[in-house]
Amino acid sequence: MAESQSQEDPTTQVEAASKAFEHEFERFARFTDPSAAVQGLTLDWAESEQHALAQLRTRHLGKKSALAICKKSIGRVAPEGRAAFGQLVQRREAEIISAIEQAETKLKSHIQSARIQRESIDVSLPGRRPRSGHLHPITLLRERLEDIFVALGYAIEDDREIETDFYNFDALNIPQNHPARASQDTFYTTNGLALRSQTSTVQIHAMQRRGAPVRMIAPGRVFRRDTPDPTHNPMFFQVEGLCVDRGITMAHLKGTVAELLRRMFGSRTVTRFRPSYFPFTEPSAEFDFSCFKCGGSGCRICKNSGWIELGGSGMVHPHVLRAAGVDFDEFSGFAFGFGIDRMVGLMYELDDIRLLFENDVRFLEQFD
Amino acid sequence: MLISYNWLRELTGTILSPLELRERLTMVGLAIDAVEEKESDAVLDVEIPSNRPDCLSHVGIAREVAVVVSGKLRPPSGKPARSEGRSTDLTSVEIRDPDLCPRYAARLVRGVRISPSPAWLAKRLEEIGQRPINNVADITNYVLHELGQPLHAFDLAKLGGQRIVVRRATAGEKLKTLDGVERTLGANMLVIADAERPVALAGIMGGEDSEISIQTTEVLIESAYFNPDSVRQTARKLGMDTEASRRFERGADCENVLRAQNRCVELICEIAGGVATEDAIDVYPSPLPARSISFRPCRVDSLTSLRVAETEMKRILTGLGIAHTEESSAVWKCVPPSWRIDIEREEDLVEEIARHFGYDKIGSELPPSNQSGEHQPKELKIRKLRRTLQALGLDEAINFSFIELAPDNQLELIPEFHAQDPEHAFVTLKNPIIEHQGRMRPTLIPGLLNSLRHNLNHGIRSVRLFETGRIFAESDSGELPKEREALALIATGGALEANRAQAPRETDFYDLKGSLEAAVAAMNRASLRFTKAHVKHLREGQSARILLADGTPLGSLGTLGERISDAYKLRQLVYVAELDLSRLLDVEELPVQYKPLPRYPSVVRDLTILVDRQITLGELLHTIEGRQVDDCRGAQLVGTYEGANIPEDRRAITLRIEYRSDERTLLNEEIEDRHRGLIDSLLRQYSAQLH
């Protein structure tokens, strides 16, 4: 058999090999048209076609392919025909290579894009992380206030929540018969101690400890005997500030409160002081600020007045300075205070401040 | 207090509109909540500061208006048209307790005709929210609102012995007051009595028996000054609050007594007819002294930064009735009027000048800074703790500091609060406002359980909360109660993931433990230790004591016990932890220090052993550490397995042991040798088998 084959004309053998390739290659022919897209071919099928194509290449271009055998039989071609024969073999080989490579390229790019398709992910699915928690709005605001005052050179202080009458009332110049002392307004323990009704108590401790000059704020819990309703709680958070130094005046008080309110509610916020009465300050002032919502033209939040009342302030009463051991001929000081809860209520337009202590997750989730 | 605009205008002649008055009075410290326009008048609702009882009348407000507009007050007259007879011939006044009644004046009007008030008077009272009764009663009320002095009219015919005795009540004495309530009096209550019995509660309300009626023809007008504390205490004890008591409590004007009485008598003669006696019986044994205050005008500038001209200061002082003489150019002697009981010292005078000169003229500047600010030393650590817990999915709760008494003995408290005598261990409120909530919380857990309950009630079954806050306990030595900061965590339901409707699994003990560990690590404290322990409120076998590295107990962690779960009607597993945050923050921070990177490779060996279920990972790790095997760098958990193919009382634990030398690369035989030794000792010590 091999003998008879070898007897055949090498040129005819080359043409036969070429024909045989063309026949086998037919099924891949559709991959050679560069302009036509490959349709209806799944990734799996395309990969098996790629494999088949690789086998085809081995069969027709490998060392044992018909064409390779033909090359070796060049000796049997008459010397004058060898050049033509060589060219023929090269041409046919080039045709086969080109056809296979075209198909390979096309298949490869089809497989690549099919693989991308299959492995593509939905980037809009949620990222993997625990549901994040939320800090309490009072904490968030308290931290902000503390940061503002630290930047203004104040120390943050805190002290006891259960206090003696001395710190809660006497040292603050609250007269013996003042209604705030009554058990109607202030909580007392069975041992006769008071739950602090303002964080001014901390000012006395701080002045006793630090002496003058002193600059501090005391944020913290305070207690007053109010029945819970949409605008009252028996416990709330307050910030009290104190600045005692030589030459402190009400202008410094006004400047400090105005600075705070601008940082909280925007640079155009206007602060207004009104005379008022507090036992621990003289002169005393309440402070209002221009409504952050309407800017002063009147709205629901400011009850159409354009102003929002926030807190009380004044020049520290000499009796208070004396109780804290500060020489009031040398030093003067201002103090101010306001409710953190009230500010939270204003900023977020709470219609019922009891929500602050119910810890309803649906409420807490709204703050960040 | 309600103030009629027309009335105010009669007293001051002001041309300011009601809205202008509102603005101007607000800026001198009399805030006006509302202005109600009436048919031919306007009514101002003025908020009177508690130290200004002198403003509880139209004349009081008019005085302020007069200073505001630099005008003059036009005080009402007070001279009856006709008078005859001496009061002493007709009645008598005896003050038995002058400590509670420094002054009492009585004057009579005879021949009056009781009838409804004329229209103008009734209308004026109605405008300011007062109900007209009859002409004489209305006139006393009118004068009260005009001059601020409470007055009372008795029917002289109904006074036993036609006399007035001011005395303390005897305990148990009875008096039916004008509101029809029969009141039993205490021994310290001051009454106005006749010869036999009490006829009025001094400074609070008259008695029904001596009330003016249609038959009354002779009236006795009482004008007096009562001790503020006495009136306050009596009114509070009896639960009464009247126009009169409100003024006496805060301090009436002792020098206004006769003027108001004159005005009242004048109006009665004019409106109800009758003839007044020529004079009053005025018992005023020791007149109250006037105060004199040294005032340095320069203090206005040094306290307020306002530069006020001396003439302007004097105008304001004079307008407010404050007498002033210059002792020197630097010091003035000021005498406040009898009605200004609030002015006691120099600073008070500074305020008077500043508020009338205008707070709006005070400048605004930051004080020169000479100090650096600082947070509370522990605040920044607590912030890290909060942020970490937040990131791990816990919401921050804040609960009231008071809780119910009931759960006390069901909860184990932090070690600092373990008391010998639980009866006296807690701080209790004398006057709680929310029923039963009379305990200052010794633990944060009840508050968090209530918060949990609240959320479950609203259909939210997956909840993770934490709270930091003060807890309280009595101290043993009779000192002030202990106050400490605590941290508590609570979790129940699914381990929620962000933006997913369903939690992939349920929360468990290790979620809560992990959150706690992460929070402590964020504060850069040495890691906590957890040992199995019996804890009162936790489920047996699922409860741990939390310890510092040195073994100091800090608190507890575990699955909430069934009894307390039932008490809070919790029908799903709840995990809860609480620890003494104050104590934890006292622990020194871990130093952060560089260690050279390893120069030689490390080799790890995994090891799976089958041990009794009661043997803990902690024990195994502790043993491995204690063995001090050469070049052993530590062991970590790979996993545990129990279930199929393993006896019920045992479990498999896989550990990864690391070996490394700082001097050289370890040889395989050396590692095998060391590892073998370690395994053998574990197997022996725990009767374990290799798995």
Ligand SMILES: [Zn+2]
């Ligand atoms: Zn507004």
